[in-house]
Amino acid sequence: MLEIKRVYDPPAPDDGMRILVDRLWPRGLSKARAALDEWNKEIAPSDALRRWFGHRPERWEEFKARYAQEIRERHAEDAARLRRLARGRVVTLLFAAREPHMNNAAALKEIIARRAGPQSVAKPSSFI
Template identity: 45%
Template sequence: MVKIKRVYDGRSPEDGYRVLVDLRWPKGVRKESAAIDEWAKILAPSAELLGFFWHNAKKWAAFNARYRAQLNAPSALEALERLSIMAKRGTVTLVYASRDTARNNAAVLKDLLESR
């Protein structure tokens, strides 16, 4: 099972394996309180792509397409496959910092992992 959750919402027992999928560490969050099991920077959108989107809902479709293309890199595909296998055995929670709970990179990753 794959879930997504804001890093600011804190850990819960139902989270399982927690993977931070942001390029930068979230502001104001201590590593201990984030309780992150893995920081998968390889799955985070590039700085260039983040600059393009910057929470502009009108650019969501373009961001989604460009981000999915970015995730076709061999190293990203390898990480996606590993997380997909883990999600079939237990819960994987993709952790992100964005305020937008519907349009963020973790939502795209969740969709990709669930379609594998």
């Protein structure tokens, strides 16, 4: 099961595997306080897409579509791996943004959930 959580929030036992999915390290946060199992910066949106979005609510739907395209073209294997990790256990995707609902981790969770059926296991390239 995939969950999302702000990386600045205290870790909890029910977080399961904690994976930071931001390209940049969160400001002012020590590695010890982050309590990460993994930092997967490769699956984060490109710098160009991140800057274009700028956390502007009117761009949210287009951001998700563009991010899904980036994942299809460049990170299908990473996304498929996250989906596999989340089968039968909790994986918490961590993000640094202040906005709890419109951020790259929320978009990534939605993108992965769209392809969570057994038919999508065949090939990473057919992820989305």
